[in-house]
Amino acid sequence: MNAPPATIDWPEKLYGTLKRAGIRQVGYVPDAGHARLIDRCRADPDIHDVVLTTEEEGVALAAGAWLGGQRAVLLMQSSGVGNCINMLSLARSCRFPLLMMITMRGEWEEFNPWQQPMGSIVDPVLRLSDAEIYRATKPEEVEGLAERAVQHVFGDERIAALLLSQQLIGKKVWTK
Amino acid sequence: MSDAPRPAGLERRAAMAALLANRKDDLLVVPGLGSTCWDLAAAGDNDRNFYLWGAMGGAAMIGLGLALAQPDKRVLVVTGDGEMLMGMGALATIGIKQPPNLAIVVFDNGHYGETGMQPSHTHNGGVDLLGVARSCGIATCLDVADEVALADLAARLTRLNGTLFARVAIAAADPPRVLPERDGAVLKARFRAAIGV
DSSP states (O other): OOOOOTTOOHHHHHHHHHHHTTEEEEEEOOOGGGHHHHHHHHTOTTSEEEEOSSHHHHHHHHHHHHHTTOEEEEEEEHHHHGGGTTTHHHHHHHTOOEEEEEEOOSSSSOSOGGGHHHHTTHHHHHHHTTEEEEEEOSHHHHHHHHHHHHHHHHHHTOEEEEEEOHHHHOOOOOOO | OOOSOOOOOBOHHHHHHHHTTTOOTTEEEEEOSTHHHHHHHHTOOOTTBOOOSSOTTOHHHHHHHHHHHOTTSEEEEEEEHHHHHHTTHHHHHHHHHOOTTEEEEEEEOSEEGGGTOEEOTTGGGOSOHHHHHHHTTOSEEEEEOSHHHHHHHHHHHHTOOSOEEEEEEBOOOOOOOOOOOOOHHHHHHHHHHHHTO
């Protein structure tokens, strides 16, 4: 997916939320929807940016960060949720705070039908994993929902996922 | 039990004890689930141990998050070959970050000990985890096959100054389990209290 145009400001708002929350570690599997947020985090000397080979690594990374007194966030797209399921037991069994920000695929003007199966079950799978779900479909609600997710996660050592609707990200532009 | 001939190797409980013989308060230890967790418990309980009863494939990544968060302390992950194989991508991720205070030690007995000692991918000269770690760019990679090399590894752990990976050849035995605390929230809270976060 091509990166969203610069006129979209919710990634900047998310970066601001992460900074205010004192996030020091950002685990991510590269994702076009998160491209600008990832760039901001990589450029921040106070943030350890950790590129992962699979999203479940990020669940374990966040647990280790919290053991050491740092707050972490895990950035991924919806397909990555499926890669995390067993590792989410770590957060649940130990009550580790786990903040996930997930860009959705397979739900709105999706060109690639193979994104649909996982995209369609992200919400129930995360709920079954004891995550609180915050779904943003409009740019103006992203920041407020992100702040609530942060509070849920770090205020009470819980799991939360901010789902960023595909409408926020736009159509994937396919070129040949 | 596998009928295949077992490669010689170090006795796991003694190997763990040797690595932790001169343990100081600035050493934080994360075992993999299963045998290495029981080995760590057998070496003596410590609030700075974070025992894993699950999260297979996650031990090294927990170590990475912890090492990044606590740069003035040293983090030792001791896990088994099966657990490392499940999370082998973590070696690539760690190879990129290279935290100087992280050591990953694999007790390699070539078997899945918790499930009936079925041969693992490393069995009889199969997958070479040391080669994997080297190709992931981890600065120091050690092959530990005898007491002398084990003593050298233990000494290096006290003055860690670069990401370290060691493969320790372990005899395929299945000693009695020594079970630590299993409440994850308790383990987490006591660990954080011990290091003052």
